[in-house]
Amino acid sequence: MAFPSYYSPLQKLGSLMLSASAYLVLAFLILPILVVIPLSFNAEPFFSFTPGMLALEPDAYSLKWYQQIIEDDKWLLAIKNSFIIGFFATLIATTLGTLAAIGLSNPNMPAQRWIMAVLLSPMIVPLIITAAGMFFFYTQFNLAGSYLGVIIAHAALGTPFVIITVNAALAGFDYSLVHASLGLGAKPGYTFFKVIMPLIRPGVISGALFAFVTSFDEVVVVLFLAGPEQRTIPRQMFSGLREQINPTILAVATLLVIVSALLLLTLEYLRARSVRIRLGTQ
Amino acid sequence: MPAHLSIKEIADSQAQLRRKKLVLFAFTLPLLLFVMLAFVAPIATMLYRSVYHPTVAQLIPQTLKQMQGWETQSNTLPDNDSLVTFALELKSLAAERRSGKLAEEINRVFPGASSLIKSTARKLKRLDEQEIISSQGTILLDSHKKWHNPALWRAIASAGEVWTSRYYLTALDLQLSPEGDIESRDTRIYLKLYWKSLRIALLITLLTAVLAFPLSYFLANASSAKANTLLVFVLLPFWTSLLVRTTSWIALLQTNGVVNSTLKVLGIIDQPLELLYTEFATVISMTHILLPFMVLPLYSVMKNIDPSYFRAALSLGAKPLPAFAKIYFPMTLPGLSAGALLVFIISIGYYITPALVGGTDGQMISNIIAFHMQSSNNWELAAALGSLLLVLILALYWLYDRMVGVNNIKLG
Numbered sequence: 001m002a003f004p005s006y007y008s009p010l011q012k013l014g015s016l017m018l019s020a021s022a023y024l025v026l027a028f029l030i031l032p033i034l035v036v037i038p039l040s041f042n043a044e045p046f047f048s049f050t051p052g053m054l055a056l057e058p059d060a061y062s063l064k065w066y067q068q069i070i071e072d073d074k075w076l077l078a079i080k081n082s083f084i085i086g087f088f089a090t091l092i093a094t095t096l097g098t099l100a101a102i103g104l105s106n107p108n109m110p111a112q113r114w115i116m117a118v119l120l121s122p123m124i125v126p127l128i129i130t131a132a133g134m135f136f137f138y139t140q141f142n143l144a145g146s147y148l149g150v151i152i153a154h155a156a157l158g159t160p161f162v163i164i165t166v167n168a169a170l171a172g173f174d175y176s177l178v179h180a181s182l183g184l185g186a187k188p189g190y191t192f193f194k195v196i197m198p199l200i201r202p203g204v205i206s207g208a209l210f211a212f213v214t215s216f217d218e219v220v221v222v223l224f225l226a227g228p229e230q231r232t233i234p235r236q237m238f239s240g241l242r243e244q245i246n247p248t249i250l251a252v253a254t255l256l257v258i259v260s261a262l263l264l265l266t267l268e269y270l271r272a273r274s275v276r277i278r279l280g281t282q
Numbered sequence: 283m284p285a286h287l288s289i290k291e292i293a294d295s296q297a298q299l300r301r302k303k304l305v306l307f308a309f310t311l312p313l314l315l316f317v318m319l320a321f322v323a324p325i326a327t328m329l330y331r332s333v334y335h336p337t338v339a340q341l342i343p344q345t346l347k348q349m350q351g352w353e354t355q356s357n358t359l360p361d362n363d364s365l366v367t368f369a370l371e372l373k374s375l376a377a378e379r380r381s382g383k384l385a386e387e388i389n390r391v392f393p394g395a396s397s398l399i400k401s402t403a404r405k406l407k408r409l410d411e412q413e414i415i416s417s418q419g420t421i422l423l424d425s426h427k428k429w430h431n432p433a434l435w436r437a438i439a440s441a442g443e444v445w446t447s448r449y450y451l452t453a454l455d456l457q458l459s460p461e462g463d464i465e466s467r468d469t470r471i472y473l474k475l476y477w478k479s480l481r482i483a484l485l486i487t488l489l490t491a492v493l494a495f496p497l498s499y500f501l502a503n504a505s506s507a508k509a510n511t512l513l514v515f516v517l518l519p520f521w522t523s524l525l526v527r528t529t530s531w532i533a534l535l536q537t538n539g540v541v542n543s544t545l546k547v548l549g550i551i552d553q554p555l556e557l558l559y560t561e562f563a564t565v566i567s568m569t570h571i572l573l574p575f576m577v578l579p580l581y582s583v584m585k586n587i588d589p590s591y592f593r594a595a596l597s598l599g600a601k602p603l604p605a606f607a608k609i610y611f612p613m614t615l616p617g618l619s620a621g622a623l624l625v626f627i628i629s630i631g632y633y634i635t636p637a638l639v640g641g642t643d644g645q646m647i648s649n650i651i652a653f654h655m656q657s658s659n660n661w662e663l664a665a666a667l668g669s670l671l672l673v674l675i676l677a678l679y680w681l682y683d684r685m686v687g688v689n690n691i692k693l694g
Binding site: 011014018019021022025026028029030032033035036039046047048049092096097099100102103104106108109110115117118119121122124125126127128129130132133134135136137138152153155156157159163213216217219220223224233234237238241242245249250253256257260261263264267 | 299302303306307308309310312313314316317318320321322323324325326327328331493494496497499500501512514515516517518519521522523524525526527528529530531532533534536538539540543570573574602627630631632633634637638648651652655661664665668671672675679683
């Protein structure tokens with residue numbers, strides 16, 4: 001490593017120790033996630049490396065746990081459910097959240113601080129409390145054990161993220177564009193889709209991704225609210241980890257790591273685009 | 283207002299502003315209604331459930347009505363009419379197979395009452411009503427000596443109260459003495475668990491802060507290309523499913539897991555350490571899971587700190603460490619406090635990870651709430667414990683709003 005020439009030996013040592021500890025923390029962050037990937041190819045039904053795997057023998061590796069996912073109806077149902085519930089929850093959260101953020105980001109919004117605090121609270125309240133409350137309340141309307149119940153619950157949990165990201169996209173939004181559009185005779189709906197939407201689209205999409213991940217990853221509410229018909233991927237993993245630990249879970253985990261890597265790439269792309277859009281309008 | 287505006291113009295502009303506010307509110311209204319119904323109403327229901335408990339009052343309404351005249355503080359039994367009514371109601375409950383529910387409810391207030399009520403109910407089921415009425419309550423009293431205990435009858439009266447603070451008392455390890463005073467219980471379960479949750483949350487907050495500080499400093503002072511590449515290692519865990527990260531820690535910490543095998547190969551240990559299903563497992567996996575929540579706000583604050591302040595302090599003769607402590611560190615406090623509050627708020631109510639890796643040792647308050655919801659079916663106690671936790675969280679949320687501002691939460 002190159003140090004500035006005026007550094008004292010002590011400063012060099014300090015700088016070395018700093019980068020060493022930073023890399024150690026990075027290793028602590030990433031290694032536990034990477035460790036599941038090779039383990040998912042284990043030919044033995046264990047959660048640990050076999051001597052054969054360490055010796056890199058081809059026989060010690062296998063794809064059978066991936067095959068088990070495809071052959072198991074429970075996992076297939078869980079995958080289907082996760083996408084169905086995630087899709088509809090995202091749709092509701094994104095639509096309502098975007099509209100609300102447009103109102104909330106305006107400085108003339110009445111009681112802005114209070115409304116914001118209420119709308120963001122689903123993010124703060126512990127899931128166990130939310131889940132218990134929803135169980136009490138939704139049962140009265142026969143929503144427990146139904147797709148609709150889980151979708152509504154997940155939509156409520158996802159909306160804070162949409163508000164935050166759309167709000168950020170609206171920071172520095174030039175309202176004279178709206179006035180100009182309306183003043184030139186455009187209808188409000190047209191103004192919304194042709195003037196506001198293109199400018200905040202990256203924020204809306206990343207909010208939608210957050211909402212989707214919230215639903216896709218959520219398990220406590222599903223535990224309390226969903227019946228066996230609505231089992232999702234994390235729910236299936238949870239019971240798997242509690243009952244019989246099986247490397248199929250590691251295979252699912254590996255697939256989920258790939259999904260999150262793809263998600264991260266998408267978000268990075270959106271962030272870069274959002275910066276470009278903002279620089280373009282200023 | 284400038285003088286050249288007429289009254290009408292002022293009124294018009296005010297009306298226009300009001301209209302504008304109404305339009306803005308209309309944008310927010312659909313979500314506000316949705317969140318109220320889908321989220322706030324359930325939370326309110328939980329608060330309501332923690333004090334409103336009509337089950338016993340619905341099971342034995344007549345008995346409770348009869349017992350109203352009974353002096354609960356006196357060391358006597360309720361009058362014969364009450365006893366007969368209770369026996370009749372218990373008989374009909376037994377016929378409908380609902381006496382077990384009553385037994386369970388009374389047992390919560392008077393431990394040991396469950397088997398007594400169940401066996402008495404079985405006996406009463408075989409008798410006909412006339413026999414019970416003519417016996418003047420002796421059938422009940424003769425069936426078991428416990429029915430002679432006024433405390434049992436006080437428990438029945440107390441369980442029959444529709445509005446009750448009993449579950450809050452239990453949640454705080456308190457109880458009502460026979461004289462009606464509030465006294466502490468012999469065994470402390472819940473307060474201990476609240477303290478433990480607070481202690482674990484505080485420990486996790488400290489650990490994440492200690493780990494995040496050098497990393498964020500390093501990232502904030504690295505070239506932007508390098509920082510962006512290394513940030514992937516922070517963001518990938520952030521976006522990875524919670525269940526995946528918990529699974530990884532199970533794979534790492536179990537008896538024959540990666541950590542134990544590595545330590546064995548290195549010759550540090552002979553016997554595998556018991557790492558999984560301990561408090562240690564809860565703390566280390568939650569530290570891992572919550573670390574990005576500390577790194578991201580800290581990094582964004584540190585990136586905007588002008589390095590020239592620190593350099594100026596050094597060139598003016600300050601020693602590096604005091605300069606760091608007095609100049610640089612105070613400027614990181616907004617990020618540090620935002621991250622710390624966020625991590626603390628999230629970890630205090632954590633459920634999934636302690637449930638999977640904590641064993642009996644590493645359980646937190648959320649786990650006992652889940653236990654009362656799912657296993658012991660004491661939903662009212664779960665609601666009371668949850669309400670207390672909610673108050674704690676809302677106080678922290680208020681503090682977060684004061685210090686950081688909920689409008690300033692940023693993601694990614």
